[in-house]
Amino acid sequence: MLEKPLTDKELINLAINLCANILGGADGLLVVDASDTSLGKMRVINADGSEAKMCGNGLRTVSRYLSEKYQLDNFKIETMESDLAVSKAEDLYPGVPTFSVEISPISFQKKDLPFSYKNFNEMIDQSIPEFISEQTFSAVAVPNPHLISFVSDINQLELKNLGQKLNDQNDYFPEGVNISFSQILKTNTLFVQTYERGVGFTNACGTGMSAASLIFALLNPDQFDANKDISVYNPGGLVKTHIILNREHKEQSEIRLIGNATFTHEVNVVESNLHNNKLNQLEITETDEETAYQNFVKTISN
Numbered sequence: 551m552l553e554k555p556l557t558d559k560e561l562i563n564l565a566i567n568l569c570a571n572i573l574g575g576a577d578g579l580l581v582v583d584a585s586d587t588s589l590g591k592m593r594v595i596n597a598d599g600s601e602a603k604m605c606g607n608g609l610r611t612v613s614r615y616l617s618e619k620y621q622l623d624n625f626k627i628e629t630m631e632s633d634l635a636v637s638k639a640e641d642l643y644p645g646v647p648t649f650s651v652e653i654s655p656i657s658f659q660k661k662d663l664p665f666s667y668k669n670f671n672e673m674i675d676q677s678i679p680e681f682i683s684e685q686t687f688s689a690v691a692v693p694n695p696h697l698i699s700f701v702s703d704i705n706q707l708e709l710k711n712l713g714q715k716l717n718d719q720n721d722y723f724p725e726g727v728n729i730s731f732s733q734i735l736k737t738n739t740l741f742v743q744t745y746e747r748g749v750g751f752t753n754a755c756g757t758g759m760s761a762a763s764l765i766f767a768l769l770n771p772d773q774f775d776a777n778k779d780i781s782v783y784n785p786g787g788l789v790k791t792h793i794i795l796n797r798e799h800k801e802q803s804e805i806r807l808i809g810n811a812t813f814t815h816e817v818n819v820v821e822s823n824l825h826n827n828k829l830n831q832l833e834i835t836e837t838d839e840e841t842a843y844q845n846f847v848k849t850i851s852n
């Protein structure tokens with residue numbers, strides 16, 4: 551806990567500097583604060599300094615931090631829009647601490663993304679030739695905004711071009727959007743690659759994989775087994791999701807994201823240097839947890 555909280559401006563400067571110069575291209579900075587309603591509160595600052603409503607991977611690591619600090623296995627964490635239930639789960643692999651987190655609230659309405667396209671109120675499995683012809687797109691807020699497209703092969707260049715187009719100033723998604731291309735590998739098995747708002751290509755986007763799982767369940771009843779978890783492969787490894795689909799009231803569907811909460815390094819820094827964004831005197835210790843996670847990755851095959 552800091553003696554004096556960082557101001558928003560200090561946080562933005564720190565996130566940009568940390569992600570680019572110290573963490574070798576990290577996606578963002580997670581801030582853990584006290585909460586009046588939950589065990590703790592999480593804020594998410596993207597690598598470019600913008601603030602996101604949620605981060606699924608981040609929520610798992612903050613869950614682990616709070617779980618170890620307070621010796622609790624089930625609790626809630628406050629996020630920008632809601633207090634989310636989190637719990638310790640069975641380790642995915644020896645030495646890979648694993649947490650399960652609620653991803654919520656869900657909305658398909660254009661005002662919550664927000665998006666603007668013709669007179670659409672929702673965008674579900676729609677052909678949008680202005681994005682990419684011969685693909686269909688679905689938009690969902692969980693509650694950060696996601697655009698999902700199912701493809702047979704992932705074309706990285708098309709994903710990058712669309713990611714840049716919809717995250718530069720544009721009329722379709724005026725606040726930008728996270729974009730995921732997903733392949734259905736078999737029943738309850740997906741591969742998801744995400745171009746993240748405020749970041750660019752990422753190895754794994756937790757809310758992106760959650761959003762893709764929900765849209766998958768909605769659009770592919772013949773390949774979705776509601777009794778089982780979904781395995782979601784990504785360029786960085788694998789997570790599981792669990793979807794309780796409510797077809798009639800799809801916004802009342804439930805999503806759990808289950809995956810590793812790996813602490814790769816411990817960094818000690820003098821508080822005044824955080825306020826001044828001076829990161830040249832850090833004390834950094836590497837853990838062996840990344841090795842355990844990479845050993846897990848070697849065991850997974852789709």
Ligand SMILES: N[C@@H](CCC[C@H](N)C(=O)O)C(=O)O
Pocket residue numbers: 577594596601602603604605606607608694695728746747748749752754755756757758
């Ligand atoms: N860049 C996203 C927020 C981060 C999402 C994250 N990668 C995740 O794991 O969920 C945004 O601006 O919405």
